Amino acid sequence: MPKNPNIKPTVFIIFGGTGDLNARKLSPALYNLFLDGWLPDQFAIIGTGRTRLTDEEFRTKLLADLNQFSRNGKARKEDWEKFAPHIFYQVADVKTPAAYEQFSQRIAAFEEDWKVPANVIYYLAVAPEFFPIIATGIAQRHPEDDPTRVRIVIEKPFGHDLESARALNKLLAQHFQECQIYRIDHYLGKETVQNIMAFRFANAIMEPLWNRNSIEHVQISVTEQLGVGERTGYYDNSGALRDMIQNHLLQLLCLVAMDPPVNFTADEVRNRKVDVLRAMRRFKPEDVREAAVRGQYAAGWLEGKKVPGYREEKGANPASNTETFAAVKFFVDNWRWQGVPFYVRTGKRLHRSASIISIQFKDVPHIIFPAETGESWQQNRLIISIQPEMSIRLQVQAKRPGLDMMLNTVDMVFDYQGTYAAEAPEAYETLLLDAMLGDQTLFMRGDQVEEAWDLIMPILNAWQGRPSLSFPNYSADSWGPELAEALIARDGFHWFTLPLDGKKK
Template sequence: MNGAANPAAPVLFVLFGAAGDLSRRLIVPALFNLHLDGRLPAGFRLLGIDRRELGDGALAEDYRDAVTRHSRRGAPEPGAWEAFAAGISYRRADVNSGETYANLAAMVRARPPGGGPEPVVVFYLAVPPTLIEPIVNGLGEAGLTRDADHARVVAEKPLGRDLDSFRAINSALGRHFIEQQTYRIDHFLGKETVQNILALRFANPIFEPIWDRRYVDHVAITVAESLGVEHRGAYYERAGALRDMVQNHLLQLLCLVAMEPPVAYDAEDIRNKKMDVLRALRPITRAGVHEVAARGQYGPGWLRGVRLPGYRGEPAVDLRSNTETFAALKLQVDNWRWQEVPFYLRTGKRLMDQVSEISIRFRDVPHRAFPDAVGLNAQPARLVIRIQPDEGIDLKFMAKEPGSPLRLRPVDMRFSYREAFAQASPNAYETLLRDVLLGDATLFMRADQVEAAWRLLMPVLEVWEETPAADFPNYAAGSWGPESAQVLMARDGRSWLSPTLSAGSRRQPDQTREMTRDEPDPAPTPPAGDGDTV
């Protein structure tokens, strides 16, 4: 595709926000793992740019500590780290100064002794949204963005906080970079299980024939976090669950589930099919927000035997905050495949477990030959795509228990990445950064996709901001969210079921209990003997 370069070409990776938390926790550990796997091109160099006073050696040492703490492989071997760190350099710079970009242009255009091929330059913007426009303007004015084959820009979310602010950011990017140079990153799309949705659907003839309104009753997508806002209170006050998770992660998952088969595994074809889904989503009216959306904010509660504060008790959070830490939506895809099949989305913080999954619930059998007493109607047949913590796919169906009398119960057919392939899946950032280096935009969001997502959610955002919630906080930390989310599905005669956690999930510190059968969402309980109630 245009913009793809020879993977062996040297790369200059210019990291704006090099001393920030995102660079230290995710970007540099991912780059180092690519180095260990031999997947970085020869001549790879990392140029860090930030406003802190640091030298090359200080930044490299800071990164080594970050890799030790955050990489899936742990502490680096000295020899491997020294080879990687040899390509790290640092420049203290003011992103609002033209001198910064003039100096950067001189570095980019300089050639090593003996010449060599022109490098691909990746400008990674690990910075707040307010800094994107001055940075891309500076790059453009210095002539660093014109070569579409050798210049790429990576923009991190949040891409604005509403439709207008996204358009302003996108306009700044579009003035200096064409779409083929622009990579809007969503780390959820780099997860192995998310990518495997396409393989599951389009490489297996047994699933696609039943992947439509004739056989599917509804789809439920859950992205639950057991953590609170931690040290991100100031950021979260401006964002909230709808902006932070639904606008990007959950809507992208919906697109992968609902899209039509692509003609080929090609970036533009796949992104076109996803855009078709976003166009088909039934618009949300301001008057109808209360019927299709639910919000919540966590209060004090118990999780794993620990008493936790409510959101309003977290650092940097307004004591009367109206920010939602939980959001749920009911969406409809108005096309032939999915007409009248609801898609339910929910996400929240301080929920009972850290788990993300997509549940495709199938319709009931058309004729119930078995009596109710044998248990046929106890659980729905469903296909569960587990994104985290234990990546895999479960098919849940009914089977007869051994012996007599006749009794049916739900059982699982289970695929686990960890067990099937006996190797660790790469971190999502490893996958996405490798694709940036290769010029493959398949897993990245296109501008029209992001704009369509903002346009869909704007009525909800506007109504929620104009009408403060009267019941916040309305769910306890350690529960599965507010009652209003249950009502959202109960209106349709449906209910949320607890996410599927396997024994393999126990390796994750946030997982505390086995849940292998469908059951209604349970309420949290305080430790025995403690007089507090939730």
């Protein structure tokens, strides 16, 4: 029996079934859900693509993927033999009506065998140019179905700019109800990200401090050691601002800044997130230079290995103006946050891979201790580490042991590894389970996507209209361009990084 009886018989149809996302994330997530008892007794997974494979060949491929990428390690023979009969493959050209007719026939066959109607989840793990084609094809095969049983999951990027995002939303609205559309951002499925809401709204001590009266500024950093790798073709038309800030980092900002929802229903939570985006101060063209910084990495050395600059990556434009680093200062113009700066940054080929939210509180109004007692005095800071460490730590001042009064900063820490024996699920496990349950809390709504695009469009337009004359402007294994430090230093702050040992720096 599944752990949740509300999970109905389900058919997963994965467009891009032979692709990298399915290999690394989707199939391992479904397999782990199966192992943990979260899939219904009656389910089917249909991978589809243009490559000609039999069901058995597809199963063999997925077994190799699971052995490499599943958090549970190599599949045990007895577990795989129970899972494999639920996996199928269908070669399909998504541009032809015949493909969707074949899907309909297969779904009907499953329902006849199961003796119950099935929920159908179409997962679009394909390039964005196929989103409209597939969405239209799906809709034409389900014109009279119960809309609560047919769901479409769309990967990022959702649009290339505000205009294209609006166009895609309009097309989807012609064929589906909003309750059927699951715009996925895998960051929202991460365990520590979900814990932001629990930390804020399940603890009475936090809410009185969570505003402009107590908080001085907020930093959100998502940094990567890796370069663009094999993604140059996609990345050269995207860049850090589109690829990371428009979705991932703005979603984290919304979780930090949102007002308490009335309840935990999907639309109520998403309403509060949209409120934040609508309250965020829009940029005028003349503001961009002071509020946003871009960078592009040069060749250098990383962990003892020489790495190429972005323009030397395979397939990159030798004169590319694409940014691999972006930092922006935002403001949320409402009663809770007026005047509090939110600094966000993201970049590739940086010194360390980490995702950290740092909330710095205002200093005490009057320091009663002599100066020599607190040489390392530091304002209180709340640090939410999403990866690689999963923790929440509050930094406070305390007296050192000894006969004299000497103060230093200590950490009050909650970390997953030390608190819970069970391994945290992967983000895609959480999100796929929610899609099965029809819970859209962790998925973006159409208006939310458009507000995020509207916010960053002035920066995108300014950067596209004014190519950088300084690229490349930071070396591999650095923390980004010098202007990024100047962005935050002008306000008297510095970028926070959590050392590898997790102790304060």
